[in-house]
Amino acid sequence: MVHTFKFSYSGKEHYFVWDAESGSLHNVDRVAFLIVNKIYDVRPLSKEEQGELCAVPKEEYDGIVSELKNLEAEGCLNTPCTTYAEKKRTGEIKAMCLNVCYDCNLRCKYCFADEGTYHTTSRAHMSAETGKAAIDWLISRSGKRHNLEVDFFGGEPLLCYDAVKQIVEYARSREKDSGKTFSFTMTTNCLLLDEEKAKWLDENMYNVVLSLDGRKDVHNRMRPTPNGKDVYDVIRKNALYMAKLRGKKSYYVRGTFTQANLDFAGDVKAMVEAGFDSVSVEPVVTDIPGIEIRDCDLPVIFEEYDKLARYYLDRYNAGKPFTFFHYFVDLETSPCMTKRLTGCGSGCEYVAVSPEGKIYPCHQFCEQEEYLMGDVWGGEGVQGVEDYFATNIVTRKKECENCFAKYYCSGGCAANNIKFGGGMDNVTPITCAMMRKRLENALFIAAYTLVSPPIENAVR
Amino acid sequence: MHINSIVKKEGKIGCGECQSSCTVGNQSCVIRKPLI
Numbered sequence: 001m002v003h004t005f006k007f008s009y010s011g012k013e014h015y016f017v018w019d020a021e022s023g024s025l026h027n028v029d030r031v032a033f034l035i036v037n038k039i040y041d042v043r044p045l046s047k048e049e050q051g052e053l054c055a056v057p058k059e060e061y062d063g064i065v066s067e068l069k070n071l072e073a074e075g076c077l078n079t080p081c082t083t084y085a086e087k088k089r090t091g092e093i094k095a096m097c098l099n100v101c102y103d104c105n106l107r108c109k110y111c112f113a114d115e116g117t118y119h120t121t122s123r124a125h126m127s128a129e130t131g132k133a134a135i136d137w138l139i140s141r142s143g144k145r146h147n148l149e150v151d152f153f154g155g156e157p158l159l160c161y162d163a164v165k166q167i168v169e170y171a172r173s174r175e176k177d178s179g180k181t182f183s184f185t186m187t188t189n190c191l192l193l194d195e196e197k198a199k200w201l202d203e204n205m206y207n208v209v210l211s212l213d214g215r216k217d218v219h220n221r222m223r224p225t226p227n228g229k230d231v232y233d234v235i236r237k238n239a240l241y242m243a244k245l246r247g248k249k250s251y252y253v254r255g256t257f258t259q260a261n262l263d264f265a266g267d268v269k270a271m272v273e274a275g276f277d278s279v280s281v282e283p284v285v286t287d288i289p290g291i292e293i294r295d296c297d298l299p300v301i302f303e304e305y306d307k308l309a310r311y312y313l314d315r316y317n318a319g320k321p322f323t324f325f326h327y328f329v330d331l332e333t334s335p336c337m338t339k340r341l342t343g344c345g346s347g348c349e350y351v352a353v354s355p356e357g358k359i360y361p362c363h364q365f366c367e368q369e370e371y372l373m374g375d376v377w378g379g380e381g382v383q384g385v386e387d388y389f390a391t392n393i394v395t396r397k398k399e400c401e402n403c404f405a406k407y408y409c410s411g412g413c414a415a416n417n418i419k420f421g422g423g424m425d426n427v428t429p430i431t432c433a434m435m436r437k438r439l440e441n442a443l444f445i446a447a448y449t450l451v452s453p454p455i456e457n458a459v460r
Numbered sequence: 461m462h463i464n465s466i467v468k469k470e471g472k473i474g475c476g477e478c479q480s481s482c483t484v485g486n487q488s489c490v491i492r493k494p495l496i
Contacts, residue, residue: 014495017463024468029496032462064462076468095480147477183479330488331467338474339489344482362482408485439485447466451492 002040002078003404004033007444009310018443019071020404021079025331025443026071031056032064039065040078081401091386092143095345097352097363098134100126100164101155106189106231108223110258110284110291116155118367124355125160130376131167134353137376139178149206151185153352153363158192168204185209187254189223191231193238198245207250210239214255214267214281221260236274243276252325255281258291262300265308272315272322280325283434285416293430302437309441313448321454329408329442331450340394343410347373347389361389364415388424389414397425403432405439464493 003018015033017026028036034053037043045053053061071077103123104116117123135150142148150171152164164186171182183206190210193201201208212235213219220230239253253276257264264281271279283293283301293301308324315321344350347361354366357376365371374381394400394411411417412427412435420428467490481487 022469025466027464027466027496029462067463071463071465074468076465092476094476095482097482145476149480325486328486332490333488335478335484335487335489336473339478339487340484343484344480346482349476350480350482405485410481410484442485448495450466450490451495 001081001402001404002036002042004037004042005440005443006033007306007309007441009313009444009448014444014447016443016447017077018404019077019079020407021081022076023331023334023407024071024076024079025447026077027447031060032068035061035064036068039068091141092145093138093141093349093351094145094147095149095151095350096134096138097151097153097350098126098131098157098167099153099155099352099354099363099366100131100157100160100167102355103159104154104156104189105159105191105225106156106223107226110222110256110286110288112285112364113155113366118354120367122355126163126353126355126357128163128166128170130353130355130357131163132170133357133376135167135171135174137359137378139174139180142180146179146181147183148180149183149185151187153187156189156191157186158188158197161192161197165200183207187211190235190238190242191225193242195241198238198242201242202245202249207252208242208246209280210242210251210253212236212239212253212255212271213257214261214264215270218261218267219255222256222258240275243278250278252278252280254325255279256284257281258284258286259293259297260291262297263304264301265304265311268308268324269311277322278325279322282326283431285413285420285431287420293434295430298430298433301434305434305437305441309445312445316449316454317452319454326438327442327445329439329446331446337407340407340410342393344413346392346414347371347386348392361385362415364413364419392424397427399427399432403436405432405436408439409435461493461496464491464496466491 001020006013006015015028015030017028017036034049038045102117102120107115138148168184185207186205187209213222216232219232225231243251253271255267268279268281284291286292312324352360352363352366359373360366360371371385372381373385392414394406397411400406400411414424417424417426478489
């Protein structure tokens, strides 16, 4: 399918044509933009636009149409949709989320895991022995996969710091005999992140995700301690120490925006200007009144995403770039179609393990017993769960059929589709609208930065 | 110039050695002319 969009930056309007099926990006002038919209039925032209096209000399008009037909012949425009078979389930697991505790030292108001407890009362912590059994299980289920990933998650994983260290040490000890290489990541709220822990994480983690919501009042409003205390200053200091330690290694300072801070570009700006150069601020996923993102919020959110894109490019042009997760699109070495069809691979390639060693399709399904896949000691789960998740492929989803972003979001998050849409194939319109907006902006940024070399001596 | 194709478009696919996304679009596995 053909999609057109435009973006205004530095007083100039830029026009683009995106061929979703082939992943081809064409920068066009206004006349070609209008012609594409007309001949590929992308959208109806206004009377003014029709008038503009009527004024184009026939020779020029025909020349543009001829160029477009050449692109079609090359397979770079109006490319027909290929039919893909459902993925073959190999049973090879390559990524695991270790939910090392159902406990947390914060009480974030939007937490999908019910303040880290996953709707349990146990506040359970994973033992090192259970973690080691999970590593053994992952190795045994990884087949020919060489690169394996383990993410320490919770709750707050630093509450189980000693167990985490033992699990990492054990996994490293198994690399040689198993022929596997482990990459570890951790998602932490930074409250317990002292210098000793930061140094250990820096030496042992491939990626570190540091939770911070941007501006002080935004963060403190949503992420208090159990007794209601504000801890922004402590967390910002600890996160900044970790970020500086990372240097060029991977980390993200990761915030959430809600109905209460729809001006989230201000939060990104606050984090960048505090010294963080790798940022992800993402929409809340909840239906809690007063926090959830509503349809009526979308125009404000779109404007904010535009503001953020301009800020991103202003920094890029000033030689002070930063990374914004959702504006990173790699057009040179992008993922293959297989990956795009199947997304995160939850329940097939990616699983989560509870503190007691129970296995679920991903961290968002923990303690939902109808999705239990077994345990790390070989215990059995609910029959058919893996087969059900093996059918999670974007081309099955009717609402994705004519969406230009379908190979970028892969049909959305299975857990969110089930929770808020009523089924794995039921995408949620608000999430989709934000995804499409982000992709347009990310494609513009990719085009701009690909053709405009970065300023030398950039900080990162 | 009316059209500049910045990037266009089997083989080694589906090896599964890339990072688990948990948007695939933000993952990894050019005609450099000024923007029109």
